[in-house]
Amino acid sequence: MIMSLTGDLPGVSLLPDQTADRGRVLTASLAPPRLSLAKKAYTTRFLAQRLEQSRDGYFLRHGDGVRPGSGDIVLARVLRLGQHPRLESPGSRRQALYVGDEVLVAYGHRYAPDQFLAQVPDNLGSCHLIAAGGVAGLVTDQHALMGQPTQLAPVGLLADHEGVLNLAHLAPHSWDAAETHAAPEPATTGRPHVVAVLGTSMNSGKSTALSCLVKGLTRAGLVVAAGKVTGTGSGNDPGMFTDAGAVQVLDFTDFGFSTTFQLDHGRVRGMFSSLVAALTGPATDVAVIEIADGVYQEETRRLLLDPLFRTVVDRVIFAATDALGAIAGLQAIRSANMDVAAVSGVLTSSPLAAREFAAASDVPVVSTSSLCEPAVALSLLLPLTAPDPVAASQ
Secondary structure, three states: OOOOOOOOOOOEEEOOOEEEOOEEEEEEEEOHHHHHHOEEOOOOHHHHHHHHHOOOOOEEEEOOOOOOOOOEEEEEEEEEOOOOOEEEOOOOOEEEOOOOOEEEEEEOOEEOOOOEEEEOOOOOOOEEEEEOOOEEEEEEEEOOOOOOOEEEEEEEEEEEOOEEOEHHHHOOOOOOHHHHHOOOOOHHHOOOEEEEEEEOOOOOOHHHHHHHHHHHHHHOOOOEEEEEOOOEOOOHHHHHHHHHOOOEEEEHHHHOOOEOOOOOHHHHHHHHHHHHHHHOOOOOOEEEEEEEEEOOOHHHHHHHHOHHHHHHOOEEEEEOOOHHHHHHHHHHHHHOOOOOOEEEOHHHHOHHHHHHHHHHOOOOEOOOHHHHOHHHHHHOOHHHHOOOHHHHHO
16 A cells, blocks of 8 residues: 655645546645745756746646556655765756655666666655656666665656646657658768767766767867767766757657666657657758667667668767777677777777777777867768769779
């Protein structure tokens, strides 16, 4: 039985019970001041924008018949501080959390080998803050170096007169499965180049490499857009891409997802295609796209093997932590009939590791910092743009 947390809190009045197939669903009115005081997260930034216009007409759904879903927005109270003592705000400021604070975050699954494995629970019982960007879930496994997760007590799912609010209802973009059936023309026909950045794992240097590539291409005079297709909601990486000079930045949260772990392939595929389409307008020269986690992660693996990936992506940059991981990653990418333009990432912080890889592969090793150089960044596009000297002479 789930204990209601609304009875002793201000700003709530109970409305008549509703009956669900598997238990009670209670609807509680929610006073606007309470919504104002609750700390909003990066994942719920589009809700925060809506609340700035009006905080009237919102309710809480709670009771033992409520079944949260990924992307559902929950009002929760902080019970215990742990690994994440701060919550990333809609503007990406790290807000300090205190026991008793109420937060508006979104449910989601999480796959993070260096941090937590977590699932969306099947009830409104106690759960965890599984990502500082504002994702709630139930931790089932964690890295040995991680502290205990910050514990949350859900008060209820946020709803309006149309029902429970999900991030998909508020996002400015929507994914379109139909777009995946219309493959874009090759980059040689004049559309923007699409460069994908993949890696061996989280923290292999993908986002930093992507940011440096954006900087190098921008310094070369090109108009560059950037995006992140998969991962866990956070404003850190999109902020880096913007700081590097990307004129447009999008990620999966702009399409209504708190995370992409355990999304069915059709949704990941549709979002990938829709995100690339949104970033490759006529004014853009290059779109650089990050695919989170490692090539063995399920969503990444399936996307890499999808023929659509080969159609949309022109070049791949691979970020690795060591020489052996780089070699294994290259094999996985080549098995998907894609070539790697260069290896970069954490590997390149170690000259010895870089030499080990260079001795075992013909793929260029490019240090992350070198990607900021215009000539280096442009060289990664040359195979697509340089004319054939033999054909030109005929």
